[in-house]
Amino acid sequence: MITEKFPSRLLENAVNEFAKLPGIGRKTALRLVLHLLKQEKSEVELFGHSLIQLRNEIKHCQICHNISDVDTCNICSNPNRHPEEVCVVENIKDVMAIENTQQFSGLYHVLGGIISPMDGIGPSDLEINSLIERVKSGTVKEVVLALSTTMEGDTTNFFIYKKLKELDVKISTLARGVSIGDELEYADEITLGRSIKNRLDFESTLSQ
Amino acid sequence: MITEKFPSRLLENAVNEFAKLPGIGRKTALRLVLHLLKQEKSEVELFGHSLIQLRNEIKHCQICHNISDVDTCNICSNPNRHPEEVCVVENIKDVMAIENTQQFSGLYHVLGGIISPMDGIGPSDLEINSLIERVKSGTVKEVVLALSTTMEGDTTNFFIYKKLKELDVKISTLARGVSIGDELEYADEITLGRSIKNRLDFESTLSQ
Known part of the structure; x- marks a missing residue:
């Protein structure tokens, strides 16, 4: 010692x-x-x-609230991205993880956390109002809720869903299911259950 | 990822x-x-x-070469320590470990490493010459070699021993043996062997 x-x-x-x-x-x-x-x-x-x-x-992007060196981050200012799709994430690490998949060409909205009463984090501590304003301003057609699949993540998803459902916007969330490469016998019951309930047309998976 | x-x-x-x-x-x-x-x-x-x-x-103490804020560290400049005992260690962490035992009241000599040909560290990269000079200057009566009990530590111990044995100084090393609290059946063979070979007079251990 x-x-x-x-x-x-x-x-x-x-x-x-x-x-x-x-x-x-x-x-x-x-x-x-x-x-x-x-x-x-x-x-x-x-x-x-x-x-x-x-x-x-360091700054936070005035549109998506992600960490940035400039007032508008290089994702929000990229003319090749689609501003009508907005993916809601908890923090910058999730932005990096999704960017890494190269499967999403919309913009982001970084909440800066998730609702967690245990840690004293409520909706007003997060960038939820700015998300509602952003949707109300008109450009956004689809909001993809991409928070962790935990109790807190689900709570936050549901809170945002309730705020957005009156507005003219499509609300989607990440598909949940068996991970690629997983052996079925080791997948947990809830995930496997959802995978069967939300089963996909086989042909639609062939091109992925 | x-x-x-x-x-x-x-x-x-x-x-x-x-x-x-x-x-x-x-x-x-x-x-x-x-x-x-x-x-x-x-x-x-x-x-x-x-x-x-x-x-x-940061400075290095001009006497023991340990890390220090001042030219002579607070161990070397402490009048209550015994300058005739010098404990040779690899680095500052070993000084702190030995200080923590409160069983040594002499001074230190920090080598800054141990001889390790694999890492390209030879005797000239370490504070070995300054140790010899320190002993030659006269105050030191005992040098305690306290390096790791590894191949490199033993090599360095032996190198220093060869340099010092011509000089009028007692050379000692840390006792090796069964750790306090060890169960004998789990002690390794070499350590147990040395413990038996270098067995101590029982009465001398009663006061420790």
Whole structure:
């Protein structure tokens, strides 16, 4: 066990700062700091400044609220994307995951979280009103709800659905079913049940 | 899988910098960076500057070569420590581990690594010559070799032993044996063998 007897206040400060990060314990923090001490001064300055610059200069896209360097992100400002389809996601990681599939050419709306009473996050903490305004403004024809398939995700989906159903917009959600590559015997019952209930015309799957 | 399609260059830079750290993959790096984005600007500045300041201002103690904020570290400059006992360790983590036992009141000599031909580390890359000079200068009566009980540690111990044996200094090393709390049937053969060979007078262990 390594205790708190640091031979240097500078070292201790840096370890304390690293240990504030989620999933980084004090032992890992010390290992990372000692690694940085072996790097060139210029490398460490680059590291430190990249974090400070990020925090000070980052913006959120005024349309989709995703993290961006500019006022309108490069997805929202891309003329080849279809502004009539809007995919609602929790955060930037989901945007990146969906972009990675190359199967969606619409725009996004990043909520910044999901409704979670346990964590004190209600609808007003999220970008839900701005979504309603965006739909009311007219361009959007379809809203794809793409939140996690958890209790909180389903709650948020349903909350948004209730707000949108009076408006003239199609509301869809991600297909749920057996993962590609899954063996049926290991698929969970609920997922398998939904896969059978929402079964697809076989021919429609041939071209995918 | 999250790929490299970052919506922001600032975000990408910060993730790249984090991902250079040992044991931090790109996915963890993104998670840490998104965590920092949620913190106050002043918090992130504190984090960044603590690393830059550490790297720019850290010193090595001119006597023991341990990491220090000042020219002579607070162990070497402590008048209650015994300068005639010098414990040779690989790095600062070992100093902290031994300090934590509160069983050693001498000074240290931090080699900065161990001899490891596989990693291209030879005797001249370590603080071995400064150790010899330190012993030659006269105050040191006992050198305690406290390196890891690995092949590289044993090699380094033996290299230092050969350099020191002509000098008028006692050379000792850490006792090897069964760990406190170990069940004998699970102790490895070599350790158990050494424990029997180097068995201790029972009465001498009663006061420990």
